[in-house]
Amino acid sequence: MTAIHEDLEVIPQLFYQALAQVMRANSAPMLALWSEQDDVSYCDPDAHPHQGRAGLVAYWQRAVQGNSDAPGSLKVQAALIMMQRSTDMICTFMAEHIQIRENDRVLRLKALSTNIYRYEGQLWRMIHRHSGSPIEEK
Numbered sequence: 001m002t003a004i005h006e007d008l009e010v011i012p013q014l015f016y017q018a019l020a021q022v023m024r025a026n027s028a029p030m031l032a033l034w035s036e037q038d039d040v041s042y043c044d045p046d047a048h049p050h051q052g053r054a055g056l057v058a059y060w061q062r063a064v065q066g067n068s069d070a071p072g073s074l075k076v077q078a079a080l081i082m083m084q085r086s087t088d089m090i091c092t093f094m095a096e097h098i099q100i101r102e103n104d105r106v107l108r109l110k111a112l113s114t115n116i117y118r119y120e121g122q123l124w125r126m127i128h129r130h131s132g133s134p135i136e137e138k
Contacts, residue, residue, distance in 0.1 A: 011124055012080045012092045015115055023074050027064040031057060035118060035125040043130040045111065075099045078113075088119040098134050109134035 018030040034040055034056055042050045042059065050059045067074070075098070082093040091114065098109040116128040 008083075008085060008090065011090050011117060012083060012094060012115070013078070014117075014124065015126060015129065016076055016078045019076055022060060022063050023067050025064050025067055027060045030060050033126050035120055035127045037120075037127075039127065041128050045131045045133055047133065073101045081112075090117040090124065091115070092117075096131075096134075097137070108137040110137045111135070 014033055018033045021027075021029040034053070036053055038052045040051070040053060040056055042056060044050065044059070050056055077097045078094045079097075080092060081095055084091045094113045094115065096111045096113055098111065100107040100109065111132045111134040113129060113131040115126060117124045118127045119125075
């Protein structure tokens with residue numbers, strides 16, 4: 001995540017690669033993905049807004065704490081629906097397929113999300129994410 005991404009098709013998966021590490025109780029890749037500027041924002045799946053770099057750091061550190069109790073119980077795969085881009089911004093609209101393992105039960109959910117990246121210092125950094133509330137897949 002700290003390399004120049006000439007291949008823009010890689011960009012939609014950056015968040016999900018970092019999220020996989022959060023699920024393994026490692027917040028470093030997620031925090032490296034987000035811009036260090038204070039104009040970042042995130043609306044989580046429970047519709048709670050998080051603003052500014054400090055707010056995001058606190059959110060992802062709590063997420064790591066929560067996942068350290070049950071590593072590997074959550075998996076997310078995402079498919080790109082649409083991507084809009086300019087020279088310094090990319091907006092992706094994603095379909096997310098979420099699998100939560102609880103004891104012997106597997107819950108399958110789906111959600112939609114919008115992720116916005118800005119080109120900063122030769123890196124694509126996330127500046128905004130809005131994740132819809134997951135619903136059960138049929």
